[in-house]
Amino acid sequence: MNERYDQRIPSKLTSFIWYFVKSHRLKLLSMFAVSLAWAILSSVQPYTLKLIIDAVSNYTQIQGSLASVVMLPSILYILSGIAFNYVYRLYDYLHLLLMPKLQAEIIDKMVEHTERHSHRFFQNALGGGIASQIKDLARSIHEIIEILMDRIFANFMALVVACITLSQVHIIVAAILATWSFFFILSSYYFSKKALVLAENLSTAQSTTIGTIVDSFANIMTVRLFARRNAEQCFIRKKLDHQVACEQALDRYKLNVGKIQGYSMVFMNIIILIFLVYAKQANLVTVGDFVLAMSLTLTIPESVWKLSSEFVPFSQAIGQCQQAMKLVSTPHEITDLSNASSLMIKKGEIEFKNVSFGYSSGKKLINNLSLKIEGGQKIGLVGFSGSGKSTFVNLITRLFDVQHGSICIDGQDIRTVTQASLRQNIGYIPQDPLLFHRSLKENIMYGKPEASEKELLEATQNAHAKEFIDSYELGYETMVGERGVKLSGGQRQRIAIARAFLKNAPILILDEATSSLDTQTEQQIQESIDLLVHNKTVIVVAHRLSTLLNMDRLIVFDSGQIIEDGTHSELLAKDGLYAKLWNAQISGFINDNFGKDELEDIDDLE
Numbered sequence: 001m002n003e004r005y006d007q008r009i010p011s012k013l014t015s016f017i018w019y020f021v022k023s024h025r026l027k028l029l030s031m032f033a034v035s036l037a038w039a040i041l042s043s044v045q046p047y048t049l050k051l052i053i054d055a056v057s058n059y060t061q062i063q064g065s066l067a068s069v070v071m072l073p074s075i076l077y078i079l080s081g082i083a084f085n086y087v088y089r090l091y092d093y094l095h096l097l098l099m100p101k102l103q104a105e106i107i108d109k110m111v112e113h114t115e116r117h118s119h120r121f122f123q124n125a126l127g128g129g130i131a132s133q134i135k136d137l138a139r140s141i142h143e144i145i146e147i148l149m150d151r152i153f154a155n156f157m158a159l160v161v162a163c164i165t166l167s168q169v170h171i172i173v174a175a176i177l178a179t180w181s182f183f184f185i186l187s188s189y190y191f192s193k194k195a196l197v198l199a200e201n202l203s204t205a206q207s208t209t210i211g212t213i214v215d216s217f218a219n220i221m222t223v224r225l226f227a228r229r230n231a232e233q234c235f236i237r238k239k240l241d242h243q244v245a246c247e248q249a250l251d252r253y254k255l256n257v258g259k260i261q262g263y264s265m266v267f268m269n270i271i272i273l274i275f276l277v278y279a280k281q282a283n284l285v286t287v288g289d290f291v292l293a294m295s296l297t298l299t300i301p302e303s304v305w306k307l308s309s310e311f312v313p314f315s316q317a318i319g320q321c322q323q324a325m326k327l328v329s330t331p332h333e334i335t336d337l338s339n340a341s342s343l344m345i346k347k348g349e350i351e352f353k354n355v356s357f358g359y360s361s362g363k364k365l366i367n368n369l370s371l372k373i374e375g376g377q378k379i380g381l382v383g384f385s386g387s388g389k390s391t392f393v394n395l396i397t398r399l400f401d402v403q404h405g406s407i408c409i410d411g412q413d414i415r416t417v418t419q420a421s422l423r424q425n426i427g428y429i430p431q432d433p434l435l436f437h438r439s440l441k442e443n444i445m446y447g448k449p450e451a452s453e454k455e456l457l458e459a460t461q462n463a464h465a466k467e468f469i470d471s472y473e474l475g476y477e478t479m480v481g482e483r484g485v486k487l488s489g490g491q492r493q494r495i496a497i498a499r500a501f502l503k504n505a506p507i508l509i510l511d512e513a514t515s516s517l518d519t520q521t522e523q524q525i526q527e528s529i530d531l532l533v534h535n536k537t538v539i540v541v542a543h544r545l546s547t548l549l550n551m552d553r554l555i556v557f558d559s560g561q562i563i564e565d566g567t568h569s570e571l572l573a574k575d576g577l578y579a580k581l582w583n584a585q586i587s588g589f590i591n592d593n594f595g596k597d598e599l600e601d602i603d604d605l606e
């Protein structure tokens with residue numbers, strides 16, 4: 001159990017951001033202070049230049065040498081330039097200390113939180129989509145903080161300081177700049193509403209294009225076998241054309257808005273220039289004042305422009321965050337009790353007590369099922385596809401919670417023990433094992449990361465996997481590809497079996513564990529499995545009934561109910577569903593993955 005995990009991650013955006021930022025508040029406050037210093041210095045340097053110009057223009061020989069007159073303002077000008085550059089770099093330094101770590105913490109916590117969602121949650125969501133939402137959440141919070149601090153706060157404060165400075169030149173100059181800035185920001189907010197719609201259209205188009213390309217690559221074999229490469233390329237080009245049209249519409253709108261706002265900036269500069277000429281003629285301002293005012297009215301509008309241009313990115317970042325926050329707002333379906341204990345296995349006895357369960361509300365797949373499996377017993381599950389065998393297994397592993405009744409292991413209700421301890425005591429070999437895009441060694445040792453080299457070799461030998469592993473140039477360090485795509489189905493299954501050997505859990509579930517193997521390999525694996533199941537409680541799901549002959553009991557499912565229970569010979573003697581399945585299978589009338597319709601067809605022939 002990860003002790004760092006805190007389930008109380010806030011589901012409101014502001015609280016969520018503070019949840020992660022609060023441990024870095026000193027750095028954050030430092031960045032705000034540095035932004036404020038940058039805003040002040042952006043007006044200080046032009047002001048010191050004004051002092052130099054006034055000193056030069058008002059110089060008389062009575063004052064002594066010109067150098068001595070301009071010495072102090074020149075030093076102030078140089079120092080303000082150095083300070084401005086230092087503050088700028090200091091902000092970047094604080095940024096690199098905070099932001100990468102903050103993003104990593106958000107991703108770490110969100111992965112941790114998301115992994116605790118139920119199996120049902122992941123069945124109803126795309127893994128790539130979840131990963132993308134987590135990435136977008138971390139990136140968007142980074143953008144929100146950066147926009148607020150680096151662009152909105154810093155540029156707004158630069159405007160405020162500039163207006164205060166210009167008020168020292170003449171209050172009218174400051175009023176002109178402040179009035180223009182107010183209407184510029186207001187118009188930007190108005191124009192940003194349509195720009196946001198166009199930006200969202202572009203984002204949707206980009207996502208659709210990427211999704212289409214990913215889907216095409218994922219089905220590349222189908223594309224090739226149906227000779228549809230050119231048609232697929234045309235289909236992708238249509239998506240790209242739509243994306244281009246959306247991007248051009250957004251850029252065209254920005255261009256038109258930019259022209260209007262740009263003309264307003266020129267108009268504002270002309271008005272201030274005219275007023276300054278009049279003020280200089282009336283001796284209301286000095287030459288230094290004139291230069292200071294013109295300098296600030298040329299540079300500050302750029303800050304106002306940057307501030308105003310952040311409405312759309314800020315709204316997009318908020319929207320992305322709120323979309324991704326659904327991962328937090330969706331409650332965990334299966335959770336550990338606050339006082340949950342670790343599962344203690346003595347015998348490995350499993351008991352279903354009046355268990356009812358359905359995947360959808362109102363429809364019960366399993367209804368009031370009771371069954372006891374003795375510790376160390378080997379059980380085979382038989383039935384048509386969809387009869388409830390996999391559900392039975394999923395309930396034991398607590399991938400789903402029972403809706404009524406209870407499941408106990410050695411007398412312990414599995415809802416009262418931690419999920420981690422439950423699953424640590426269960427070995428599971430699925431029909432189609434999926435592997436990580438990691439080395440063979442890492443995949444095998446996933447069941448027991450602390451295993452020794454000797455244990456690793458023994459596990460692969462027992463699973464008859466060592467032979468093909470040694471055939472690779474890199475051996476155990478060979479990368480298996482995404483989901484183990486570089487390996488055959490039989491090889492992936494042998495890796496899964498080796499993993500189970502290494503884990504050596506007291507309860508073992510085999511779900512069609514040898515279905516992908518050829519007859520010779522299956523015989524070898526069966527010998528290994530015979531070793532693996534020794535002194536364990538074993539549940540085997542199989543359509544190939546011949547693999548269940550050595551089971552202590554066979555449980556026959558039909559529509560979520562147990563209709564037969566006994567040994568192979570006992571069930572044959574009952575001449576029920578199992579006997580029909582057995583006779584039909586050995587006669588070759590139905591294949592291993594039989595369905596109810598096939599058996600009904602056989603009954604009709606009889």
